[in-house]
Amino acid sequence: MIEITNLTKTFHNGKGIFNVDLSVKTGEVFGFLGPNGAGKSSTIRHLMGFMKGDSGKAFIHKLDTWKQASVIQKRVGYLPGEISFLDNMTGLDFLKLMGGMRGLKDTTYRDQLIDRFQFDVHTPIRKMSKGMKQKVGIVAAFMHQPDVIILDEPTSGLDPLMQQTFIELVLEEKKRGVTIFMSSHIFSEIEKACDRVAIIKDGRIVATETVSELRAKQTRKFLVTFSSESDLQTILSSPLQVEDYEKTKARIVVKGNYDEFLNTLSSVRVTHLDVEHQSLEDVFMNYYDRGGTK
Numbered sequence: 001m002i003e004i005t006n007l008t009k010t011f012h013n014g015k016g017i018f019n020v021d022l023s024v025k026t027g028e029v030f031g032f033l034g035p036n037g038a039g040k041s042s043t044i045r046h047l048m049g050f051m052k053g054d055s056g057k058a059f060i061h062k063l064d065t066w067k068q069a070s071v072i073q074k075r076v077g078y079l080p081g082e083i084s085f086l087d088n089m090t091g092l093d094f095l096k097l098m099g100g101m102r103g104l105k106d107t108t109y110r111d112q113l114i115d116r117f118q119f120d121v122h123t124p125i126r127k128m129s130k131g132m133k134q135k136v137g138i139v140a141a142f143m144h145q146p147d148v149i150i151l152d153e154p155t156s157g158l159d160p161l162m163q164q165t166f167i168e169l170v171l172e173e174k175k176r177g178v179t180i181f182m183s184s185h186i187f188s189e190i191e192k193a194c195d196r197v198a199i200i201k202d203g204r205i206v207a208t209e210t211v212s213e214l215r216a217k218q219t220r221k222f223l224v225t226f227s228s229e230s231d232l233q234t235i236l237s238s239p240l241q242v243e244d245y246e247k248t249k250a251r252i253v254v255k256g257n258y259d260e261f262l263n264t265l266s267s268v269r270v271t272h273l274d275v276e277h278q279s280l281e282d283v284f285m286n287y288y289d290r291g292g293t294k
């Protein structure tokens with residue numbers, strides 16, 4: 001549904017995106033993660049046909065996004081990273097303008113979305129907070145029920161409740177078979193909403209993984225208390241990775257090897273077990289820190 005092959009764009013300052021390859025299947029919710037300045041918005045601008053690459057191609061629905069930019073921009077739901085509104089408009093004026101451009105006739109779904117995101121459509125945009133503007137942008141991206149939606153940092157400026165409302169909306173659209181591509185640096189929203197994730201750093205894709213693969217790579221540390229010091233000795237002489245220990249307690253590192261962990265623990269008496277959670281953020285930081293090698 002979305003194909004980017006070998007896309008490169010070098011800006012005059014040497015920054016940009018380099019040999020970006022991405023493929024998003026129909027009905028997939030795909031997360032695009034990276035720190036500030038990594039190249040997320042630049043990639044998305046190519047996908048929306050606002051920018052022409054120096055080399056490589058981007059396709060949506062097999063349409064070349066640069067050559068067929070007007071078709072893409074009419075058809076695809078899009079939330080830009082920074083929305084430029086005409087300040088004298090109200091939220092409703094803006095949504096009517098966007099709806100007109102996309103040939104939206106039935107406004108029932110638009111009005112349901114306005115209700116869900118709880119904002120006053122009659123407020124002039126110049127008086128809106130960043131979060132309110134973001135809500136208007138989200139409604140504009142979803143209201144015509146497109147089959148592809150591209151969102152650049154959709155939850156920035158939203159409070160936690162509205163972030164949750166947004167995730168629910170994405171999951172509903174996913175059920176309808178909509179293909180969604182969204183950039184973010186909030187790992188928890190990617191984890192909740194996305195099937196797969198690509199990580200971009202310094203303009204290059206450093207990893208593409210399913211969310212479940214990423215979870216499997218997640219390191220978990222268990223704080224285990226044993227009934228005796230000899231139990232601890234049994235664990236110390238096992239293949240399990242023990243980070244530190246004292247008397248009858250050990251901090252055991254588990255990275256996917258749950259079977260081995262449970263089997264070994266079953267040979268001793270455990271009186272207490274606690275888990276220290278490592279966030280997905282830590283997993284991603286591994287990628288960032290490793291400078292692009294997987």
Ligand SMILES: Nc1ncnc2c1ncn2[C@@H]1O[C@H](COP(=O)(O)OP(=O)(O)OP(=O)(O)O)[C@@H](O)[C@H]1O
Pocket residue numbers: 011012013015016034035036037038039040041042043081
């Ligand atoms: N038109 C431009 N001219 C020169 N440099 C640019 C231009 N657009 C982007 N850049 C640079 O290219 C790099 C990638 O920018 P981009 O906006 O794509 O990053 P991003 O991942 O979206 O970041 P953020 O999370 O901060 O929005 C940055 O170093 C940015 O300064």
